[in-house]
Amino acid sequence: MVVGDISTGTEVLVIGGGPGGYVAAIRGGQLGLDVTLVEADAYGGTCLNDGCIPSKALIHVSGLAHEVEHAESMGLHARADVDMQGLVGWKDGVVDQLTGGVEKLCKANGVNLLSGRAEFVDEHTARVVHGGDGQGSESIEFEHAIVATGSRPIELPGLAFDGERILSSADVLSLESLPESLLVVGGGYIGMELSTMLAKLGTEVTVVEMLDDILPGYDEDVTRLVRKRAEGLGIEFHFGEAAQGWEEVAAAARVRTETEDGETSEYTAERVLVAVGRQPASDTCNVEAAGVESTDRGVIETDDAARTTVEHIYAVGDVAGEPMLAHTAYREGHVAAEVIAGEPSRLDYQAIPAAVFTDPEIGTVGLSAAEAEAEGFEPVVGEMPFRASGRALTLGIEEGFVRIVADAETEFVLGGQIVGPEASELIAEVGLAIEMGARLEDIAATIHTHPTLSEAVGEAAANARGAATHTLNR
Ligand code: FAD
Ligand code: NAD
Numbered sequence: 395m396v397v398g399d400i401s402t403g404t405e406v407l408v409i410g411g412g413p414g415g416y417v418a419a420i421r422g423g424q425l426g427l428d429v430t431l432v433e434a435d436a437y438g439g440t441c442l443n444d445g446c447i448p449s450k451a452l453i454h455v456s457g458l459a460h461e462v463e464h465a466e467s468m469g470l471h472a473r474a475d476v477d478m479q480g481l482v483g484w485k486d487g488v489v490d491q492l493t494g495g496v497e498k499l500c501k502a503n504g505v506n507l508l509s510g511r512a513e514f515v516d517e518h519t520a521r522v523v524h525g526g527d528g529q530g531s532e533s534i535e536f537e538h539a540i541v542a543t544g545s546r547p548i549e550l551p552g553l554a555f556d557g558e559r560i561l562s563s564a565d566v567l568s569l570e571s572l573p574e575s576l577l578v579v580g581g582g583y584i585g586m587e588l589s590t591m592l593a594k595l596g597t598e599v600t601v602v603e604m605l606d607d608i609l610p611g612y613d614e615d616v617t618r619l620v621r622k623r624a625e626g627l628g629i630e631f632h633f634g635e636a637a638q639g640w641e642e643v644a645a646a647a648r649v650r651t652e653t654e655d656g657e658t659s660e661y662t663a664e665r666v667l668v669a670v671g672r673q674p675a676s677d678t679c680n681v682e683a684a685g686v687e688s689t690d691r692g693v694i695e696t697d698d699a700a701r702t703t704v705e706h707i708y709a710v711g712d713v714a715g716e717p718m719l720a721h722t723a724y725r726e727g728h729v730a731a732e733v734i735a736g737e738p739s740r741l742d743y744q745a746i747p748a749a750v751f752t753d754p755e756i757g758t759v760g761l762s763a764a765e766a767e768a769e770g771f772e773p774v775v776g777e778m779p780f781r782a783s784g785r786a787l788t789l790g791i792e793e794g795f796v797r798i799v800a801d802a803e804t805e806f807v808l809g810g811q812i813v814g815p816e817a818s819e820l821i822a823e824v825g826l827a828i829e830m831g832a833r834l835e836d837i838a839a840t841i842h843t844h845p846t847l848s849e850a851v852g853e854a855a856a857n858a859r860g861a862a863t864h865t866l867n868r
Contacts, residue, residue, distance in 0.1 A: 400532045404430040406734055407520055407536035409512040409679050412439020413720040414711025415542030416496050418727035423503030425735035430534060431505050432512040432522050434678070438493040439544050440712075441720040444564035447492060449584075451485040452567065453591045453751050460594035460627075468790060476595055478571050485567070508532075514539075514684040517704060538706045538734045541686070541694060542727065543679055545672040545712035552639030553579065553668050559647040560640065560666050563588060573597050577649055577663035579637040581608035584669035586620065586752050593627040594753075600661055601629060602651050604636040604670075609750060613762055616813045619793055620752045627753075635659060640666065674713045691715075698741045700730040708734070722746055745828040749818035754794045757821030760809030760828045763799050774802040776834070776858025778850040780814045782865045785845040791815050796854040798824060798834070805833040805859070816847050823851050834858050 408419045411433030419431040436443045459474035500507055510524040510531070520539070523531040547562045549555060555562045563584045572595055578585045581603035593599045601608070601624075608624075608631070609617045621631065635651035638658075642648075648662045674692040681688060686702045686709070688694045693715035700708045708730040711723030725741065732739035747759040766773035780786035780794040794814025800807050810824030827837055837855035842848045849864075856862040 400530075401535070402430075402532060403535040404428055404506065405537050406430070406731070407512070407534055407539045408432070408542060409520070409539065410434075410439065410542035410544055410711070410713075411437045411496070411500075411507075412542060412544045412711060412723065413441045414544070414713075414723035414727045415439070415540065416500060416727070417724045418540045418542060418708075418710055418731045419500055419505045420503045421728050421731035422734065423500070423505045425731060425737070427731065427735055429505045429731075430508060430536075431500060432508045432510060432520075434509075434511040434525070436493060437496045437500075437507075438489075441723075442489055442492050442496065444567060446720050448485050448489055448567040449563070449587055449591070450751055451488050452481065453587060455481055455484075456591040456594035457753065465790070476572070478569065478595075482568060482570060511678070513680040514682075514686075515680075517684040517707070520679075538708070539684070540700075540727070540730050540734075541676070541679065541681060541702070541707065541709040541713055542711050542723070543675045543713045545674050545718055547669070548671045548673050550579070550637060550668055550670055553637055553649070553666070555668065559642065560668060563667065563669055566592075566667050573663070573665040575600070575646075575663040575665075577602065577647070577661050577666045578669065579649070579666065580669040580671070581605075581631070581633075582610065582669060582671065583750055585667070586624070586750065588667060588669070589629050590624060590627065590752050593624070593629050598663075599627075599629045600632070600663060602632045602635050602637055602649070602661065604634070606633045609756070612750075612756060612758070613764075613811060616756055616758075616811055619754055619813050620750070620756065623753050623793075632659065632661070637668070672712065672718055674715060676709075676713050696726075699733045699739070700726050700741060701733070717746060717748065719746070719748065745825045747821045747825045749821065751818060754791075754814045755812075755817040757812040757817035757819075758810065759821050759825040760807070761799055762809060762811060766799055766801070766808050771808060772802045773799050773808065774805075774834075774858050775799055776854045776856065776862070777868075778853035778857055778862065778865050780847075780850060782853075783845075783847060783850045785847050785849065786815060788845065789815055796820065796850040798837070798851070798854045798858055800834045800855075800858055805835065807832050807834060807837065807855075810851075810854075812851075814847075814850075820847055820851055823848065 405428040408431040422429040462472040510522040575598040578601045640649045676688040676692040694709035710726035712718040750756040763773045781792040797811045799809040807827040842852045860867045
């Protein structure tokens with residue numbers, strides 16, 4: 395039945411129910427705004443349905459399986475039989491619990507939820523086309539809008555996703571059987587996290603990366619440990635080669651690559667994951683009709699209040715560009731809602747952490763020593779290796795380190811890089827230090843529980859002051 399056009403009004407229209415959009419909607423509801431959130435697909439967006447959560451669930455289980463199978467030196471002899479359907483079913487349950495939670499939280503905060511695709515008609519009107527069989531559309535007048543339409547994987551010419559041979563990260567996260575072999579195009583966040591996960595489950599993995607190292611943007615002594623461990627898991631790397639295209643050969647894909655000098659190579663695998671970055675999805679809601687501009691790459695540029703070039707229209711999350719991380723989207727969503735509600739909230743990217751859930755994990759925040767120097771600081775660096783941490787050794791881990799960067803003169807903490815166990819959790823302490831304007835002494839004098847990995851953060855800060863006790867001072 396066609397319901398036809400109805401017309402409604404809202405104070406704040408949020409387009410997209412991922413981490414940027416649902417957080418903006420909930421915060422707006424908390425602040426007493428009349429908010430309507432429109433989602434075309436599934437609440438929770440990429441993060442909950444096809445990104446952070448499903449990948450971390452599978453990474454956790456692959457780590458467990460691998461760990462129990464490789465603990466002979468600790469006196470543990472065990473075998474892990476992986477039932478891929480059971481594993482993916484469990485992961486889907488985690489996703490359902492969280493996406494259901496988002497819907498409940500939105501409703502509990504008074505957010506009106508609408509299913510459908512929203513498109514701007516002009517700068518104060520949008521049309522929402524409902525899914526399903528001819529369920530019609532509705533027109534919504536709004537005072538403010540927040541665009542939170544996210545991003546999608548970049549598709550390489552010659553390697554279009556088909557869900558069979560050429561897979562996106564979303565396809566890999568829902569595999570019902572383990573491929574015997576996988577070629578991964580791109581050694582960035584997704585390529586490295588998912589390669590590690592599948593190699594631990596028993597897939598033969600080859601990574602082709604266009605640059606000369608994995609994880610662009612991270613320090614070499616950090617990536618080296620991840621690469622070395624990945625090689626130890628049997629992952630084969632080919633650097634300086636860009637994937638160009640593929641052909642089907644005997645129930646497998648043969649992928650062609652080319653170096654800058656025009657040298658070509660071919661790799662054959664049962665399946666191929668293409669993870670060469672994501673592009674903002676600014677083309678899903680006709681932003682031009684509202685007068686909102688986007689760059690050639692599709693980024694909707696914003697100011698420190700998350701405002702676009704149109705005063706009453708905001709953009710948050712991946713659609714507003716790098717860094718494309720869920721916690722950045724959360725923060726931007728918060729700020730947009732608070733600014734609309736009249737609060738003096740502003741974005742500050744100084745202490746945005748990043749974590750890579752590889753083995754070992756990486757956690758970074760703030761400035762590296764080189765970045766600090768480039769910004770005119772005279773940095774002092776303190777380090778604590780995990781081989782000197784009692785807790786790390788009890789976990790069977792001897793590699794990695796915590797590094798803290800501070801300004802030599804004032805001792806203000808400027809940044810941290812951690813590679814090792816639970817780096818994604820440990821980095822939070824350094825982020826808090828930067829956010830609070832803490833000095834090295836504040837971290838060093840904080841009593842950390844023994845025996846924990848967090849002691850290494852305290853020791854790294856002490857090391858920068860020449861006062862570490864469990865490692866030699868520099
Ligand atoms: P999205 O989550 O993409 O949500 C956008 C939503 O908008 C979607 O639900 C979409 O259906 C909806 N939408 C689009 N157009 C319309 C329209 N016209 N009308 C209505 N609805 C619309 N980040 C981390 O911080 N940590 C991680 O560990 C991490 N792991 C990741 C792993 C993978 C495999 C991937 C792919 C990403 C990962 N990310 C991670 C990145 C993270 O998922 C994104 O940064 C985050 O989801 C961005 O949130 P968002 O709200 O901007 O967009
Ligand atoms: P990425 O930008 O991290 O890495 C892409 C890699 O592909 C780069 O190293 C690039 O040099 C390489 N590349 C590009 N074209 C190529 C080609 N033709 N052949 C071979 N290599 C090629 O992108 P991603 O891994 O797709 O991840 C996308 C985004 O998702 C990330 O930037 C991040 O914002 C987000 N993400 C975050 C996390 C996390 O926070 N832990 C995890 C996964 C994804």
